[in-house]
Amino acid sequence: MSGAVRTALRRLLARRGRTLLAGLGIAAAAAMIGTAATLGFGLATGFERAADRADLPDAIARFDDEELGEIDERVRALPNVEERAYRLEVKGVPLAAGGRSSERGAVHVVRSGRRGYAIVDGADLSGRAGEVVVERGLAEEWDLRVGSELEIGRGARLRVAGIAISPDNVAFPLASAPRVYVAYEALRPLLGADVDPVNVALVWAADPARLDITLAQARATGFGIDNLRFVTRDGVRLLLAQAAGIVIALLVAFSLVALGSALVMLAATARADVERRLRSIGVMRALGFSRAGVSAEHALEAVLLAAPAAALGLAVGVALAAAPSARLLESLNELPPGWSLAPILIACFVGIVAVVALATAWPAWRAAGRAPAEVLRGAAPRPPGGSRAPRLRGGPLALGARLASARPGRLAATVAVLAASISVVVLMLALASLLERLQADPGVLGKRYQLTAKLPASSADAVRALPGVEDASPRYVVEATDSFRLAESFRLIAYPDDLREWERPPLDEGRLPRGEGEVAIGAGLATALGARPGATLAALLPSGAEVRFRVAGVVRALENDGRVAFAKPGPLLAADPSIEPAIAVRLAGGADRAAVARGLERLGAVAEPVGAATSSNARFLGVLASLLRVVAAVNGLVCLYALVQALTLLALERRAVLAVLRAGGADRTQVALVLGGAAALVVALATGAGIVAERALLGPVVTRFAADYAALSLTPGLGSLLIVVLGTGTLALAATAWVAGRLAREPIVAGLRDE
Amino acid sequence: MVNVVTASGLVKTFGTGRAARRVLDGAAIEVAAGEVVAVHGRSGSGKSTLLHLLGGLDRAEAGRIEVGGLRVDGAKERTLDELRRHHVGFVFQFFHLIPELTGAENLLLPARLLNGDGKGSPERVRALIERLGLEGAAERLPHTLSGGEQQRFAIARALVGDPAVVLADEPTGNLDSEAARTVLGLLGGLREHGPAVVLVTHEREAARIADRVLHLREGRLVP
Numbered sequence: 001m002s003g004a005v006r007t008a009l010r011r012l013l014a015r016r017g018r019t020l021l022a023g024l025g026i027a028a029a030a031a032m033i034g035t036a037a038t039l040g041f042g043l044a045t046g047f048e049r050a051a052d053r054a055d056l057p058d059a060i061a062r063f064d065d066e067e068l069g070e071i072d073e074r075v076r077a078l079p080n081v082e083e084r085a086y087r088l089e090v091k092g093v094p095l096a097a098g099g100r101s102s103e104r105g106a107v108h109v110v111r112s113g114r115r116g117y118a119i120v121d122g123a124d125l126s127g128r129a130g131e132v133v134v135e136r137g138l139a140e141e142w143d144l145r146v147g148s149e150l151e152i153g154r155g156a157r158l159r160v161a162g163i164a165i166s167p168d169n170v171a172f173p174l175a176s177a178p179r180v181y182v183a184y185e186a187l188r189p190l191l192g193a194d195v196d197p198v199n200v201a202l203v204w205a206a207d208p209a210r211l212d213i214t215l216a217q218a219r220a221t222g223f224g225i226d227n228l229r230f231v232t233r234d235g236v237r238l239l240l241a242q243a244a245g246i247v248i249a250l251l252v253a254f255s256l257v258a259l260g261s262a263l264v265m266l267a268a269t270a271r272a273d274v275e276r277r278l279r280s281i282g283v284m285r286a287l288g289f290s291r292a293g294v295s296a297e298h299a300l301e302a303v304l305l306a307a308p309a310a311a312l313g314l315a316v317g318v319a320l321a322a323a324p325s326a327r328l329l330e331s332l333n334e335l336p337p338g339w340s341l342a343p344i345l346i347a348c349f350v351g352i353v354a355v356v357a358l359a360t361a362w363p364a365w366r367a368a369g370r371a372p373a374e375v376l377r378g379a380a381p382r383p384p385g386g387s388r389a390p391r392l393r394g395g396p397l398a399l400g401a402r403l404a405s406a407r408p409g410r411l412a413a414t415v416a417v418l419a420a421s422i423s424v425v426v427l428m429l430a431l432a433s434l435l436e437r438l439q440a441d442p443g444v445l446g447k448r449y450q451l452t453a454k455l456p457a458s459s460a461d462a463v464r465a466l467p468g469v470e471d472a473s474p475r476y477v478v479e480a481t482d483s484f485r486l487a488e489s490f491r492l493i494a495y496p497d498d499l500r501e502w503e504r505p506p507l508d509e510g511r512l513p514r515g516e517g518e519v520a521i522g523a524g525l526a527t528a529l530g531a532r533p534g535a536t537l538a539a540l541l542p543s544g545a546e547v548r549f550r551v552a553g554v555v556r557a558l559e560n561d562g563r564v565a566f567a568k569p570g571p572l573l574a575a576d577p578s579i580e581p582a583i584a585v586r587l588a589g590g591a592d593r594a595a596v597a598r599g600l601e602r603l604g605a606v607a608e609p610v611g612a613a614t615s616s617n618a619r620f621l622g623v624l625a626s627l628l629r630v631v632a633a634v635n636g637l638v639c640l641y642a643l644v645q646a647l648t649l650l651a652l653e654r655r656a657v658l659a660v661l662r663a664g665g666a667d668r669t670q671v672a673l674v675l676g677g678a679a680a681l682v683v684a685l686a687t688g689a690g691i692v693a694e695r696a697l698l699g700p701v702v703t704r705f706a707a708d709y710a711a712l713s714l715t716p717g718l719g720s721l722l723i724v725v726l727g728t729g730t731l732a733l734a735a736t737a738w739v740a741g742r743l744a745r746e747p748i749v750a751g752l753r754d755e
Numbered sequence: 756m757v758n759v760v761t762a763s764g765l766v767k768t769f770g771t772g773r774a775a776r777r778v779l780d781g782a783a784i785e786v787a788a789g790e791v792v793a794v795h796g797r798s799g800s801g802k803s804t805l806l807h808l809l810g811g812l813d814r815a816e817a818g819r820i821e822v823g824g825l826r827v828d829g830a831k832e833r834t835l836d837e838l839r840r841h842h843v844g845f846v847f848q849f850f851h852l853i854p855e856l857t858g859a860e861n862l863l864l865p866a867r868l869l870n871g872d873g874k875g876s877p878e879r880v881r882a883l884i885e886r887l888g889l890e891g892a893a894e895r896l897p898h899t900l901s902g903g904e905q906q907r908f909a910i911a912r913a914l915v916g917d918p919a920v921v922l923a924d925e926p927t928g929n930l931d932s933e934a935a936r937t938v939l940g941l942l943g944g945l946r947e948h949g950p951a952v953v954l955v956t957h958e959r960e961a962a963r964i965a966d967r968v969l970h971l972r973e974g975r976l977v978p
Contacts, residue, residue, distance in 0.1 A: 399864060402855045660851040663812055664865045665840025665916065667833065744832075748812045749803075752847065 034317020400677020524562020659751025
């Protein structure tokens with residue numbers, strides 16, 4: 001160990017209390033960064049990671065049952081196909097294990113060749129009879145392990161050979177159908193000989209960038225194959241996005257903002273630490289140390305302190321966020337980052353240490369540039385400008401505020417750090433509120449109806465006549481594909497009435513459609529297709545028919561990541577009369593939803609509540625809630641630390657003033673009031689600034705990062721603001737009590753000598 | 756005359772092991788109301804420590820202290836707060852005025868700590884400012900005042916609570932000779948208004964204003 005390192009370590013150990021405090025601050029910020037990195041990286045890359053691991057095909061074609069030979073002949077003839085595999089998907093199969101059961105099981109009969117799923121535990125199907133591979137969501141939910149027994153169909157008992165994930169859909173129970181895989185060879189004895197048909201084709205393209213060509217050719221040669229639908233890898237990503245995309249995007253964006261805040265805090269903490277040590281800098285300069293030498297010494301100390309603190313903080317952050325983010329990923333059939341997170345964490349570690357070192361070296365460099373005599377006089381504030389000061393009002397509290405504002409630069413830095421943290425907390429609360437609204441309130445998406453019911457269009461009048469129903473309308477929904485760019489799928493929604501009666505997405509460009517040949521498209525679809533008002537939208541329907549519309553306007557819609565188009569049903573029904581609508585039901589104010597549901601039941605339909613962008617799955621939302629709680633807890637610690645740091649620094653710098661007050665008879669409460677005045681000023685300014693920053697900067701930035709195709713509001717409610725104000729007030733009290741307690745234990749004479 | 760300060764058998768040691776140094780070793784002092792006592796001693800002899808013990812800023816290892824009728828040794832912190840608030844006034848070498856507050860506000864602050872019991876009223880503050888001839892400087896910030904003016908404000912601050920004794924620790928140590936004379940004159944003049952003064956100094960000049968001069972030698976106070 002070199003002499004410089006030994007000396008730096010000795011200095012750190014000589015002031016254990018302060019070293020510990022500074023280390024805790026670095027660790028708190030590092031924990032925040034660790035949490036943000038784990039969440040952000042894990043969620044942003046979860047799909048690609050799982051898709052690569054599962055060897056997800058570039059395109060999946062679904063169709064009504066066909067002979068394998070017939071299908072394979074056509075697929076083999078397609079251009080740009082590197083490999084292909086086939087499955088028979090049997091839906092509605094009863095599954096049971098360990099006392100649990102589902103009537104909606106999806107059994108995938110797989111054949112030899114590439115699988116399109118990844119085994120995460122156990123082994124793949126060997127072809128022997130009696131084996132089954134279950135999806136991880138099902139295994140978790142039903143507590144199935146390798147070797148467990150699963151009953152499929154009516155009495156067939158299969159042993160779980162392996163557990164798999166495939167990100168072509170969200171996991172059970174987020175997806176309503178639990179999915180299992182059995183080998184074709186193994187199933188034949190169970191279901192009889194009639195399993196030769198297939199209804200799913202998996203296609204791996206030789207050049208995924210040219211998948212368009214393959215799909216166009218597939219459409220052209222798909223004649224005679226009923227109900228042919230394609231979904232591409234991008235389409236699957238969109239499918240998942242419907243379940244949680246907006247949530248993940250918001251969390252990732254939030255993580256980025258949290259990262260920025262933590263870096264600001266680190267820099268301010270390191271700077272504050274140098275301010276404390278001005279006298280030692282003066283001594284070093286007086287002893288002949290060069291300016292660069294002083295700066296380097298401080299940088300070395302900072303590195304020695306920051307390295308373990310950053311490692312600890314990152315580890316804590318990862319530990320806090322890993323479990324909930326893994327659960328979230330699991331529910332989406334995605335994989336946690338595992339060791340691929342390591343380079344990111346190493347980069348974070350290096351970044352934190354570098355920021356602390358630089359933020360320490362720079363003020364040390366500046367301080368060392370001052371006259372040593374001036375620095376030796378210590379960190380007491382320069383006298384205020386002018387010869388008059390405002391009147392002292394309010395006693396100790398006002399004095400505390402006055403002491404805190406004596407150094408406007410320091411006050412501004414502390415307020416900035418705290419405001420950054422508070423703005424993140426406000427953002428988090430607004431985010432939580434938005435998630436709740438997304439879950440429960442279809443109005444967030446601009447929807448003006450609360451229920452749908454699978455009924456023919458002619459039932460609209462009957463539904464309208466139900467008590468509690470304000471209005472009802474047929475709503476046609478078709479999953480279409482752009483005829484020119486077959487990889488781009490979108491949702492075509494049509495109402496016979498004025499669109500504004502049922503959907504109110506904010507208009508971004510152009511106008512809403514007026515005639516039957518016009519369409520308003522979501523900003524997500526407009527971006528994907530490069531379409532603007534005046535362009536033509538050629539929609540390829542699942543039946544193979546094509547409908548062309550003129551784009552009248554672009555709207556900011558959240559549904560389906562903005563890949564939607566709103567039109568009139570006339571052209572759709574003309575192209576495909578078999579399209580069945582649902583009835584959209586708008587409830588009257590104060591209507592009894594259950595009574596309306598019963599009325600719909602009498603008409604022969606089940607009332608489906610209209611959700612929003614997230615799933616109604618309670619477990620999924622519980623995971624999200626725990627994620628937000630983790631981030632909130634870390635952020636609360638950061639706020640507390642920033643306050644303690646600011647007050648400790650104030651108490652240290654104004655040690656003599658506080659000692660004089662105590663010598664004059666100020667008791668512990670009065671000293672605490674002085675510190676409380678300083679804390680109150682800082683907290684009041686920071687809370688105001690934090691709320692303004694969230695509303696003016698963070699909220700808009702996060703929503704823009706997350707979904708620039710939609711109009712989302714991350715405005716905190718009054719309740720959230722109250723929580724923030726009370727929370728910061730409580731933190732200020734806690735910080736004041738802690739610092740005042742420490743100060744009270746210090747002998748008064750120690751402060752009086754400090755001149 | 757009634758004694759406002761009575762202390763005996765005071766012991767105080769700094770450091771531990773071989774570095775331990777007993778600066779007070781059985782020191783005793785009595786100060787009557789209105790009396791000015793100067794304590795001389797070389798640097799590091801324990802003069803300031805004696806004042807700190809008398810004023811309840813530090814605790815003795817042994818000995819008995821009574822100030823203004825309050826028992827100081829072994830007293831709880833709350834009692835010591837009470838002592839410092841109502842019975843003792845401190846004057847420091849480095850003035851220790853709060854730089855953000857004007858001279859008058861520096862006097863008002865302890866007045867606020869006294870919770871309006873009459874002793875620290877604004878009227879009293881105004882009277883002290885007039886008595887010490889500080890009217891012209893009352894609204895100025897400390898850094899615009901001369902050393903002598905700052906120390907006069909510090910003396911006024913010590914008097915706000917109408918203490919039984921003023922403990923002055925090297926009050927002229929940071930002043931030029933003219934300002935020092937003025938400050939010593941002020942401290943000497945306090946006897947006319949009631950409080951006793953214990954003046955710690957190593958300046959022989961201070962002896963002229965004192966009723967008694969004590970020397971701190973080998974941890975004990977001797978005439």
